[in-house]
Amino acid sequence: MxxxxxxxxxxxxxxxxxxxxxxxxxxxxxxxxxxxxxxxxxxxxxxxxxxxxxxxxxxxxxxxxxxxxxxxxxxxxxxxxxxxxxxxxxxxxxxxxxxxxxVLEEGERGGVVCVDSFDTIIKGNYLENQRVLLIVGYKPLHLFLPWQKRATLLARLLPSVVALEAAFQAGFTSDRLICLRPPITADLEMALWRQWGVSLVVSKASGSAGGEDVKRQVAAELGVGLVLVSRPxxxxxxxxxxxxxxxxxxxxxxxxxxx
Incomplete structure (x- = not known):
């Protein structure tokens, strides 16, 4: 067997x-x-x-x-x-x-902006002069290095040495990082976004299991922009x-x- x-x-x-x-x-x-x-x-x-x-x-x-x-x-x-x-x-x-x-249906996404790749975000003007919370994992963080002087970038990561090292190499300082393991409740998500004065969140279209529905809810309640990268x-x-x-x-x- x-x-x-x-x-x-x-x-x-x-x-x-x-x-x-x-x-x-x-x-x-x-x-x-x-x-x-x-x-x-x-x-x-x-x-x-x-x-x-x-x-x-x-x-x-x-x-x-x-x-x-x-x-x-x-x-x-x-x-x-x-x-x-x-x-x-x-x-x-x-x-x-x-x-x-x-996958969440398009009708459930409200006014969320969906893009096809991280490259689209980097080359566009989505981040200009924004306080951006990146909830994208540690692997794409290096892509945002050119934006460190054009926007205030914050990141939420899993609590791991590998993730932290990648964030530091991508230009993040310790005061712009928070380590948490999902799932994240709507109340906690809202408190974090308010604490950091977030004006834009970039995340992945990971479905409800990945907290996408919570992010959409909090973004709508706080009037915060939400950009979702579509699944490969x-x-x-x-x-x-x-x-x-x-x-x-x-x-x-x-x-x-x-x-």
């Missing part, structure tokens, strides 16, 4: 791991930071593997863990691991299913937003049976 490789690091992946654990489906969850380990249940059927997988190391990982199927519940913007997983699954004929968190386009072999469909997929390929 093989195992499911659950590509994790999100709240949904933690919920899926709990579902698989309760169904006694062997699962290996991969996350990139040690702190993410605490998201997952302490279960005899769940293994948590911490580190970064590449195309070169993935084959060995799949063999060691005896992976029979892959459920990709990574963040919508974690494109690299999804693409590597898809290519490797196609090569070795391993069943792959993407769990994609639902990835062609998944198959995808779902239904937990029960994920469970059925795992049952089928691990236990060789259907629900």
């Amino acid at each position: 093989g195992r499911v490789w659950l590509i994790g690091g999100t709240q949904e992946s933690a919920s899926l791991a709990l579902l698989l654990s309760r169904s006694q489906i062997p699962c290996t969850v991969t996350v990139t930071t040690e702190s993410a380990r605490s998201l997952y249940p302490d279960s005899s059927t769940i293994r948590v593997w911490v580190g970064r997988l590449s195309a070169d190391s993935l084959n060995e990982f799949l063999q060691e863990q005896q992976i029979a199927a892959v459920v990709d519940a990574s963040h919508p913007f974690a494109v690299e691991i999804s693409q590597v997983a898809i290519a490797t699954c196609e090569k070795w004929q391993i069943p792959y299913l993407r769990y994609e968190r639902p 386009e990835v062609v998944y072999p198959q995808q779902t937003s239904d937990f029960l469909e994920v469970l059925g997929f795992c049952e089928r390929y691990v236990f060789n049976r259907s629900l």
Whole structure:
């Protein structure tokens, strides 16, 4: 009997791991930071593997863990691991299913400005003379370095050494950084934006699970501008937003049976 490789690091992946654990489906969850380990249940059927997988190391990982199927519940913007997983699954004929968190409908977004990329923001005039709160993760922060003298840039990050180092290299000082782990309530979000006198927020279109709905609500109540970067386009072999469909997929390929 093989195992499911659950590509994790999100709240949904933690919920899926709990579902698989309760169904006694062997699962290996991969996350990139040690702190993410605490998201997952302490279960005899769940293994948590911490580190970064590449195309070169993935084959060995799949063999060691005896992976029979892959459920990709990574963040919508974690494109690299999804693409590597898809290519490797196609090569070795391993069943792959993407769990994609639902996208908020355009009608639910109100007056939010949506752009196709960070490059569009950097090259435009969205940030000019604004007090900007960046809630984009640490990887894109270096892109905003040219704007450090043209706007007041603030950033909210996960509490990790890697994230802080990236922020410092991108020109942020400690008084313009705050480290918090989501989820963030609307009350806390509102208090933070008021405390910092934020006039514009830049974030990712990550859906409700990523706090997009809270940001839209707070932006509307405070009259703060909100710019959302749309999700990257990835062609998944198959995808779902239904937990029960994920469970059925795992049952089928691990236990060789259907629900």
